[in-house]
Amino acid sequence: MNDTENKLNQALQRLQQCSQKIVQTRGYTMEVKSLKILEEMIREQMTNAHTRPATRTIR
Amino acid sequence: MKILVVSLLRLGDFIQILPVVNGLRRQFPGGELDLLTFTPAQQLAPMITGVSKWWTLNREDLQQGLGNIDIPLLTSFSVLQEQLDLVNAREYDLVINLTQTDFSAWICGYINTPSRAGLMRDVKGAAQFHSGWFQYLNDHAALSVPDIFHYSDIFYFGSGLKNGERDWSMTESVRGRREAAALGIGAGEQIVLQLLTSDEKKNWSTESWLQMLRQLQVFRPAAQFILLGAPSEEAHLEEVYHRAEARGLNVIEAILSLEGAFSLLKTADVLISGDTSIKHLANCAGTPVIELSLGSSDYRRTGAYTADSLLLQPRIACTPCPHSSACSQSTHKCAEQLSPSAVSLSVHHYLNKDWAQLKQLAAELNQEVNWLRTHITGSGFWLAINILESQAMRLVDTLVERSAWKFFLNRDHLNSLAEYGSEGTRIKSEIEIHLAAADMTDMRQHLSFLESRAENISEKASALIEGVKKRTPSIAEIRDFITAHQPDAESLPWLEQLRSQVPRTVVEIGGLRRVHNHLERCRSQAQVKTKLIRCLKTQLTESK
Numbered sequence: 001m002n003d004t005e006n007k008l009n010q011a012l013q014r015l016q017q018c019s020q021k022i023v024q025t026r027g028y029t030m031e032v033k034s035l036k037i038l039e040e041m042i043r044e045q046m047t048n049a050h051t052r053p054a055t056r057t058i059r
Numbered sequence: 060m061k062i063l064v065v066s067l068l069r070l071g072d073f074i075q076i077l078p079v080v081n082g083l084r085r086q087f088p089g090g091e092l093d094l095l096t097f098t099p100a101q102q103l104a105p106m107i108t109g110v111s112k113w114w115t116l117n118r119e120d121l122q123q124g125l126g127n128i129d130i131p132l133l134t135s136f137s138v139l140q141e142q143l144d145l146v147n148a149r150e151y152d153l154v155i156n157l158t159q160t161d162f163s164a165w166i167c168g169y170i171n172t173p174s175r176a177g178l179m180r181d182v183k184g185a186a187q188f189h190s191g192w193f194q195y196l197n198d199h200a201a202l203s204v205p206d207i208f209h210y211s212d213i214f215y216f217g218s219g220l221k222n223g224e225r226d227w228s229m230t231e232s233v234r235g236r237r238e239a240a241a242l243g244i245g246a247g248e249q250i251v252l253q254l255l256t257s258d259e260k261k262n263w264s265t266e267s268w269l270q271m272l273r274q275l276q277v278f279r280p281a282a283q284f285i286l287l288g289a290p291s292e293e294a295h296l297e298e299v300y301h302r303a304e305a306r307g308l309n310v311i312e313a314i315l316s317l318e319g320a321f322s323l324l325k326t327a328d329v330l331i332s333g334d335t336s337i338k339h340l341a342n343c344a345g346t347p348v349i350e351l352s353l354g355s356s357d358y359r360r361t362g363a364y365t366a367d368s369l370l371l372q373p374r375i376a377c378t379p380c381p382h383s384s385a386c387s388q389s390t391h392k393c394a395e396q397l398s399p400s401a402v403s404l405s406v407h408h409y410l411n412k413d414w415a416q417l418k419q420l421a422a423e424l425n426q427e428v429n430w431l432r433t434h435i436t437g438s439g440f441w442l443a444i445n446i447l448e449s450q451a452m453r454l455v456d457t458l459v460e461r462s463a464w465k466f467f468l469n470r471d472h473l474n475s476l477a478e479y480g481s482e483g484t485r486i487k488s489e490i491e492i493h494l495a496a497a498d499m500t501d502m503r504q505h506l507s508f509l510e511s512r513a514e515n516i517s518e519k520a521s522a523l524i525e526g527v528k529k530r531t532p533s534i535a536e537i538r539d540f541i542t543a544h545q546p547d548a549e550s551l552p553w554l555e556q557l558r559s560q561v562p563r564t565v566v567e568i569g570g571l572r573r574v575h576n577h578l579e580r581c582r583s584q585a586q587v588k589t590k591l592i593r594c595l596k597t598q599l600t601e602s603k
Binding site for chain 1: 161
C-alpha cells in the first residue's frame with residue numbers, strides 16, 4: 001500500500017471511530033450522516049475504481 | 060411539487076433514466092423537476108428539456124482532493140457539504156434515488172424531504188428502499204441471478220410510474236445538428252460503428268472490426284460506414300481510420316460531442332456498438348442497435364432498449380464477468396468467439412429485415428453465439444428473446460414470472476379489483492406472438508405444472524409461517540425452502556446469520572420478524588402467480 005493509501009486508511013479508521021463514538025453518546029445525528037458520506041468517499045477513493053461495481057447489494 | 064432525481068453513476072446509466080425524467084414531467088406537469096448527477100452527465104443538458112435545476116458533483120475533483128496528501132482531508136468534504144446544503148435549501152417534496160450505491164444512499168439520506176423512493180440511509184444508518192422495486196434491485200444485484208428486469212424498467216416502476224409508453228425522447232440541439240452536418244454524409248444507408256467502450260473487456264478487437272467492415276462493404280457496397288468516437292477517442296479512431304484506408308475500405312471518421320453523436324444517430328439506419336452510453340443514446344434517437352455483448356456486459360440489465368434491436372452474446376461460461384475485475388482468461392475469449400463473419404452477416408440480414416436468414420445463421424452458429432431480439436411486452440417491460448425460439452417453455456416461465464413480480468412489486472395484488480384478467484390477456488398475446496401453434500399443447504401442460512408448483516410453494520410458506528408465529532421455526536427447513544425458491548436469497552445477510560448459528564436454542568425477535576416477512580413475500584408472490592396462471596389458462600381455453 002503506498003503512502004497516500006496508508007494515510008487514507010488511517011483517516012478512514014479514525015472517522016469510523018469518531019462516528020461510532022457520536023452514535024454511542026448522541027445517537028444518529030447530522031454529523032454522523034456527514035461523516036458517513038466522507039467515509040464512503042474515502043472508501044471509493046481507496047479502491048481507485050471509476051466507481052465501485054455500480055449496482056451491488058447493500059446490507 | 061418539487062422533485063429531485065438522483066443519478067450518481069456514469070453517463071450510460073444516466074441516459075437509462077430518461078424515461079423516468081420524461082414520465083415524471085408528464086405526471087406532474089406543473090411541478091419542478093431537478094436532477095443531481097456527476098458532472099459528465101450535464102453534457103446532455105442542451106438535449107433534455109423541462110429540468111428546472113441541474114445540480115452536479117464533480118467526482119474527479121472530490122476524489123483528487125482526497126487522494127492528494129498535500130490537501131487537507133476535509134477539503135473535498137467541505138465542498139460536497141456546501142453543495143448538499145444548497146440542495147437542501149430547495150426543500151424538495153420528493154427525492155428519487157436511481158443509483159444503487161452506498162455513496163448515493165448517504166447523499167440522499169442527507170437531503171431532507173417528506174417523500175422518498177430508492178435506496179437511502181435513514182437516520183439510524185439503516186438502508187431503506189421505499190419501494191419493493193428497489194428492494195428487488197438490491198436483492199438481485201448478484202450476477203448469478205437467473206433473471207432480472209432491465210434496470211430502466213426497475214427505475215421506471217420504482218419511481219411510481221406504472222403504465223404508459225416509455226418516452227426516451229431528447230431534443231436535437233443546433234450545435235449537434237451543425238456538427239453532424241459538417242461530416243458531409245450524403246443520402247443513403249448509414250451504418251454507424253462505435254468502436255470503443257469504457258472497459259477493455261467489453262471491446263471487440265480492432266482487427267475484428269476491420270475484417271467485419273471489409274465483409275460488410277462487399278455485402279452492402281452502397282452503404283456509408285461511419286466510425287464514431289468522442290474527442291477523447293480521437294487517437295484510436297485515427298489509427299483505425301488509417302488502417303481501414305490502407306485496406307481499401309471506405310469509411311468516414313466522426314469525432315463528435317454527445318450532441319453531435321445524437322444528431323448523427325437520428326439519421327443512421329443502425330448503430331453497431333458494444334455496451335456503451337452511445338448505445339443508450341441510440342435509444343433516444345430511435346435508432347436500432349446491434350449490440351456486441353462482451354466482457355462484463357449484462358444485456359439483461361442494460362441491453363439496448365429499442366425494440367427489435369439485435370444482441371449478440373458469445374456463449375462463454377465466464378460471461379458476463381464481474382465489472383471491476385480483470386479478464387480471468389489467458390486471452391479475450393468472448394471477443395475471439397464472436398467472429399467478424401457472424402457480425403457482418405447479422406448486420407446484412409438485419410438491415411434487410413430478413414429474420415428468417417438471421418435464424419438460419421443463429422442455428423448454424425448456435426454453439427458459439429446467442430442471437431437475441433429485443434422486445435417490449437404488452438405488460439410494459441423489456442425482454443431479450445433468443446431468436447431460435449428453441450426454449451419456448453422458458454419464455455413462458457419468464458413471461459409469467461415477470462408479470463407476477465410486476466404485480467407484486469407494484470402492490471397490485473392488494474387491490475381487491477386487481478387486473479389479473481387484463482394481465483392474463485397481455486401474457487396470452489405475448490405467447491401467441493412468440494410461440495408456434497405446435498407448442499401450445501405443451502404450453503398448457505407446462506402452465507398446469509407451474510400452477511401446481513406455485514400452489515405448493517404457497518402451502519409450504521404458510522406452514523413455515525405458522526411455525527415462525529409459534530416461535531418454533533425450523534431454521535433448516537426455512538433455509539432450504541428460501542434457498543430453493545429464491546436463489547437470490549444467498550445474498551441476504553440474515554440468512555447467512557441463520558446458517559452460522561446451528562443449533563439454535565434462542566431465536567432473536569428481529570431475526571424472526573425478518574424470516575416471517577420474507578416467507579410472507581414468498582407466499583404472496585406464489586399466490587399472485589397462481590392467480591395469473593389460472594386467468595391465463597382460462598383465456599387460452601376460451602380462445603380455442
